[in-house]
Amino acid sequence: MMSLAVNLSAKFTPDICANGPGDWNPIGSAEALSAFCGIFAGFVFSGVVMVIGQKNAAGKDADASRGLRLLLPSFFALALAAYLYALTAGELVCKRASIEQLFAGAILGAAAPVVITALAWLLLAYDRNSDGEVRFFRGLILVAAIFATAMLAVSSVGFHNTWTERSAAWWADWMIWGTLAGLVVALWYFWRKRVSPTPSGSVPSWPNRHVTVCAWFTLMISAILAALSATFVGIPHDQLELPLGLVYTMSEAALVLPALILVSAMWAVPRA
Numbered sequence: 001m002m003s004l005a006v007n008l009s010a011k012f013t014p015d016i017c018a019n020g021p022g023d024w025n026p027i028g029s030a031e032a033l034s035a036f037c038g039i040f041a042g043f044v045f046s047g048v049v050m051v052i053g054q055k056n057a058a059g060k061d062a063d064a065s066r067g068l069r070l071l072l073p074s075f076f077a078l079a080l081a082a083y084l085y086a087l088t089a090g091e092l093v094c095k096r097a098s099i100e101q102l103f104a105g106a107i108l109g110a111a112a113p114v115v116i117t118a119l120a121w122l123l124l125a126y127d128r129n130s131d132g133e134v135r136f137f138r139g140l141i142l143v144a145a146i147f148a149t150a151m152l153a154v155s156s157v158g159f160h161n162t163w164t165e166r167s168a169a170w171w172a173d174w175m176i177w178g179t180l181a182g183l184v185v186a187l188w189y190f191w192r193k194r195v196s197p198t199p200s201g202s203v204p205s206w207p208n209r210h211v212t213v214c215a216w217f218t219l220m221i222s223a224i225l226a227a228l229s230a231t232f233v234g235i236p237h238d239q240l241e242l243p244l245g246l247v248y249t250m251s252e253a254a255l256v257l258p259a260l261i262l263v264s265a266m267w268a269v270p271r272a
Helices: 002-009 026-053 061-089 094-125 133-163 170-192 206-233 244-268
Strands: none
Touching: 026 061, 026 094, 061 094, 061 206, 094 133, 094 206, 094 244, 133 170, 133 244, 170 244, 206 244
8 A cells, every 4th residue: 555655646747838947848749840850951952952853064073062061950950950849849748848959949940040051052053143142141140140159049048947946146147148259250250251362273171161061060969959959858757867967068068069060060151
């Protein structure tokens, strides 16, 4: 009888974020976000098929290769985000759902500007720059990256305030906003950064190097964020008590790690 009483007292009670602790329901939005990421990934995959199947303009093989090199890891990242959001949609533990959405949102926020960067290279590959389209895309990429970084910062602040039930240390919010300010400067700097001129007739080496760095950052950091999310998914609900230091570290990491992808995307935009 004693054993039965203990089991009944430990019975799991679902918590689908209907009553807090925060003012956002990560479980309620997860299904729609999973569908959005899946559709986005489908469009990216269509772009990959187009680049492979369509002949690019003469002498533009390198530009097509750079666009393809960015589309492939973006597809991988968006597919991961769709999967993580689908996991969140089935959650019954509100705080664990907030962790899953924190990392899934970080992947989505970083992947979108990389896709636009890939499209800018494809404009060159298919000779679609007669009226300054690449210049417009450069501006669009910068705006998208700054917007994505700002949304990631808001997500991080919301995350640690949810976990602390709105009693986070005063410096935790300022840490995120200060990081955001520094990242905006970094995005603008790498977007504006000029490359060393090459001798007349020589092929510049910077595009391949910059695009390769961005592609690998997108691939590896997305995998790291997904692995972090999966780690917390496996923690039982009755053991999901995180020290404040870890909560603040996760909040900062969910901003800084995807920002590395965004900064590398600014470095990889076409200079044409």
